[in-house]
Amino acid sequence: MDNNQTIFDISRPNRFAGAQIPEMGSLSDIPLHFLRDSSPCLPEVSEIQAIRHYTNLSHQNFAIDRNFYPLGSCTMKYNPRGAHRAANQPGFLNRHPLTSVETSQGVLQCLFELQEILTNVTGMDAVSLAPMAGAQGELAGLLMIRAYHESQGEAHRDEIIVPTAAHGTNPATATMSGYKVAETKVGADGDVDLEHLKQVVGPQTAGIMLTNPSTCAVFERQIVEISKLVHDAGGLLYYDGANLNAILGKVCPGDMGFDVLHLNLHKTFATPHGGGGPGAGPVAVNGRLVPFLPIPIVGQRNNQFEWFGSDEIPNSIGTMSAFMGNTGILIRALSYALMLGREGMIRVAEYATLNANYLAKELEKAGFKLAYPDRKATHEFLITLSDETAKFGIRAMDFAKRLLDFDIHAPTTYFPLLVPECFLIEPTETESKEQLDAFVHAMSTMRMEAQTNPRQLLDAPHHQYRKRLDEVKAARELDLTWQPKSKKTAQTK
Amino acid sequence: MSDTPSELKYTKTHEWARLDDGTVVVGISDYAQDALGDVVFVELPVVGDDVKEGEEVAVVESVKAASDIYSPISGSISQVNELLDEQPELLNSDPYGEGWIFTISPTDSDDYEELLDSNGYDEFCSSEEHEN
Numbered sequence: 001m002d003n004n005q006t007i008f009d010i011s012r013p014n015r016f017a018g019a020q021i022p023e024m025g026s027l028s029d030i031p032l033h034f035l036r037d038s039s040p041c042l043p044e045v046s047e048i049q050a051i052r053h054y055t056n057l058s059h060q061n062f063a064i065d066r067n068f069y070p071l072g073s074c075t076m077k078y079n080p081r082g083a084h085r086a087a088n089q090p091g092f093l094n095r096h097p098l099t100s101v102e103t104s105q106g107v108l109q110c111l112f113e114l115q116e117i118l119t120n121v122t123g124m125d126a127v128s129l130a131p132m133a134g135a136q137g138e139l140a141g142l143l144m145i146r147a148y149h150e151s152q153g154e155a156h157r158d159e160i161i162v163p164t165a166a167h168g169t170n171p172a173t174a175t176m177s178g179y180k181v182a183e184t185k186v187g188a189d190g191d192v193d194l195e196h197l198k199q200v201v202g203p204q205t206a207g208i209m210l211t212n213p214s215t216c217a218v219f220e221r222q223i224v225e226i227s228k229l230v231h232d233a234g235g236l237l238y239y240d241g242a243n244l245n246a247i248l249g250k251v252c253p254g255d256m257g258f259d260v261l262h263l264n265l266h267k268t269f270a271t272p273h274g275g276g277g278p279g280a281g282p283v284a285v286n287g288r289l290v291p292f293l294p295i296p297i298v299g300q301r302n303n304q305f306e307w308f309g310s311d312e313i314p315n316s317i318g319t320m321s322a323f324m325g326n327t328g329i330l331i332r333a334l335s336y337a338l339m340l341g342r343e344g345m346i347r348v349a350e351y352a353t354l355n356a357n358y359l360a361k362e363l364e365k366a367g368f369k370l371a372y373p374d375r376k377a378t379h380e381f382l383i384t385l386s387d388e389t390a391k392f393g394i395r396a397m398d399f400a401k402r403l404l405d406f407d408i409h410a411p412t413t414y415f416p417l418l419v420p421e422c423f424l425i426e427p428t429e430t431e432s433k434e435q436l437d438a439f440v441h442a443m444s445t446m447r448m449e450a451q452t453n454p455r456q457l458l459d460a461p462h463h464q465y466r467k468r469l470d471e472v473k474a475a476r477e478l479d480l481t482w483q484p485k486s487k488k489t490a491q492t493k
Numbered sequence: 494m495s496d497t498p499s500e501l502k503y504t505k506t507h508e509w510a511r512l513d514d515g516t517v518v519v520g521i522s523d524y525a526q527d528a529l530g531d532v533v534f535v536e537l538p539v540v541g542d543d544v545k546e547g548e549e550v551a552v553v554e555s556v557k558a559a560s561d562i563y564s565p566i567s568g569s570i571s572q573v574n575e576l577l578d579e580q581p582e583l584l585n586s587d588p589y590g591e592g593w594i595f596t597i598s599p600t601d602s603d604d605y606e607e608l609l610d611s612n613g614y615d616e617f618c619s620s621e622e623h624e625n
Contacts, residue, residue: 168559397530414557420528471556475533476581 006482007043007053017047060465062409063274068435072380072412072424073167073215075245075267076274083270083335087328097323101306107327108305112298114334115282118263121337121345123252124284129330130294130320134242135169137262137281138209142177143317144260144285144292145207145236151291151315154234157206161230163192165216165416167240170209179206186418190216190372192226205235212256213243213378215416216371217356217424227257236260236289241281244268245352245428246379249345253284260285268348269333278326280333291315296324351429352379355436359427362440367447371419380426382419389421392450394457396421399446401468402460406442495524495618498589502565502605503614506547509589510565512605513596516572519565520593521553521584524618529555532584537573538595544570546604551594553584562594566604572596 045053063069069076087093095107115127131137142160149157160174161182171181184200185193191214201208208230212220220226227237239253239261245268253261265280266273273279285293295316299308307324310316324330340348356377363383364370371382385396400410400423412424427436449456459468497503502510507525511518526532536552544550544564551562573595577583583592599605609617 417558417560472531472533472582475531475554475556 007045007050008482010049010053011043011045013044015044015046017045017050019047062404067407067409068427068431068439069409070411070425070427070431070439071409072217072382072426073242073415074273074412075242075264075379075426075428076409077245077267077270077428078430079270079272079332080336080339082339083332086335087331092328092331097327101304105305107331108298108307110331110334111324111327112300112305114330114337115298117334117337118282118284121249121252122261122263122284123254124258124261125254125287126290126293126297127282127284128293128295128297129280129282129325130296131262131281131283132321132325133279134240134262134264134266134281135173136320137264137283138169138173138238138240139176140281140283140294140317140320141238141260141262142173142179142207142209144283144289144294145238146177146179147292147315147317148236148289149206157204157234159202159204160206160238161197161200161208161235163210163214165214165418166209167211167215167242170211170240174209184208186214186216190214190218190375191220191222194222194225194229197226197229201229201233201235203233205230205233207236207238207259209238209240210258211240211243212253213246213380215243216419217378217380217382218372218375219246219378223256231257242267243379246349246356248349248352249342250349254286258286260289265329265333270336271329271332278329280326280329282325282330292317294318294320348429349379352427353377355427355429355431356381356425358433359425359436359439362436363425363443366440366444368443371422379428380424382416383423383425384419385421385423388447388450392454394450394454396423398457398460399423399443402446402449402457403442404461405463406438406445408439408442495522495527496589497522497524497611497615499611501589502608502610503617504563504565504608505617506563508562508565510605510608512602515602516596516598517566517568517605518593518596519562520588521562522614523588526585526588526592529553529560530557531555532581535577535581535584535594537575537577538570540570540573542570544568544597553581553594564597565608566597566599567601568597568599570595571598 064076064078092107095104111129115129118127131140149155158180159182160179161184162170162174163186164183165186174181182200185196187193210220212223214220230237236259237257239258241261241263244263248268260283262281262283265271265282271280292315293313295309295313296307297313298305299312356379360370360377360381368383369387371384385399389395396413400413403410414422415424446457461467503522507522509520509522532553532555534554538550544567546564546567548564549561550564553560553562574593
């Protein structure tokens with residue numbers, strides 16, 4: 001079958017499978033003037049054609065359920081089926097968000113317990129599960145920092161500091177929250193340049209956003225000094241939870257001096273991830289920010305779980321969505337946390353860092369250059385392919401494309417930008433030693449090909465449904481709207 | 494090895510500058526366009542805006558990343574290269590010619606003389622590479 005065919009290409013007029021079409025009777029209460037008078041332009045195919053089309057499309061997916069996915073900073077770990085099973089129970093699945101508190105005690109208790117677990121594991125004082133993604137968690141965090149400064153009569157603080165290597169979301173969030181962005185440099189060892197930070201911090205500082213382990217994949221060793229420096233100037237510390245996997249259960253962001261953080265449950269807590277979510281970015285805060293937490297929060301009153309809203313938290317920054325985030329994802333995260341237990345969570349961090357350090361050492365032995373050879377890897381690490389680029393004219397992007405032919409998803413490429421031709425590699429704790437060895441083997445094979453048969457890399461991938469895509473054309477002439485070649489199909493009905 | 498014409502001046506943030514009849518033409522260096530990869534979008538400054546040395550004035554977006562372009566000197570933006578709206582690839586194919594980004598009327602023309610010369614810029618690029 002032709003993989004380039006859309007479902008509209010196989011459509012033929014008046015071919016349809018009616019077995020599952022709802023009876024028109026169920027539409028009868030829709031007022032006539034809301035009903036369309038022409039047929040929608042839908043593909044007309046048999047049931048088996050539809051099934052084959054979408055099943056074949058699904059085979060083109062490069063997914064964690066099919067392949068190794070060492071995408072740095074994204075923590076693409078296995079999503080345990082037990083957590084899906086728990087969240088797919090009809091009581092959770094079919095509950096309407098407006099169901100009364102009395103008949104929702106089960107789901108409220110789940111959310112309450114998740115709040116407690118996340119508060120505990122982060123070393124903070126309270127958690128709100130409301131934000132629906134990491135970026136929304138960041139926004140909630142900075143709006144709380146803003147609300148705090150305003151409550152202290154310090155509304156003039158208008159600057160958020162971010163390191164030059166930060167995730168792009170950090171400066172974007174600061175700007176979205178109405179702040180100016182001040183950049184602080186990163187030193188040659190991957191840590192924040194403390195001397196430069198001293199020049200950037202001042203009475204205008206509202207806060208600093210840090211990821212620890214940092215985006216350079218190393219543990220920020222001067223975090224206590226940074227914390228003191230920023231706090232002494234009256235600023236607050238924001239922890240970007242993207243890299244929490246490396247320290248889960250081992251180090252608490254609260255102990256490092258952070259005032260607020262978001263957790264990416266879709267990374268660290270193994271809920272499905274990629275292709276746009278659904279995500280969950282709960283925020284955890286220490287005492288001084290508790291009054292500003294986004295609502296709703298689940299609280300307890302008279303031996304009953306209840307939604308706490310603007311009555312209980314009058315200074316809240318408000319709601320982040322119509323109801324309570326992506327509840328199904330929150331239940332998966334709770335299931336994952338309960339399956340692991342406290343000791344299991346520590347093992348997550350230990351195996352995540354063990355796997356990354358093993359892989360880093362093996363790649364170094366195989367002749368690849370680590371970006372920070374003197375530093376221990378965290379849950380991820382950076383290699384630079386700049387030597388291969390200089391010697392063989394093969395760039396990180398070519399290695400990334402060729403890796404797909406080995407049935408391995410490419411690591412994060414070209415991030416952070418300060419390391420040229422880099423791969424940010426995160427194996428996660430769920431991969432076996434055999435899989436890690438297969439990755440090293442693939443990398444070594446490619447390095448050999450770079451010398452003997454560079455076209456293998458330059459023209460890669462060779463064994464995928466799609467060959468090398470024209471990324472420049474895709475970026476310059478972005479066209480996401482499918483247009484029917486002819487509207488005849490719609491009119492003949 | 495990237496191309497660094499000796500008649501131009503440079504910054505550590507990889508812009509080039511050329512004094513042309515009292516105004517200064519600005520673009521990005523060959524080294525910069527090579528590091529960025531294929532450029533897909535250029536956000537131009539606004540003509541008439543007063544800018545300070547080191548201020549972010551434009552954005553260049555490539556398939557890899559979006560990068561700020563900093564003004565090499567203080568002054569007022571006098572012209573922008575509108576060709577780049579339709580043909581951002583000029584930054585890759587002709588960084589020192591048709592790929593110029595904007596011109597600036599300097600507040601103080603001495604500022605131009607203080608920028609790096611081609612030797613200084615080449616040295617800076619190789620030390621930056623060495624660091625990594």
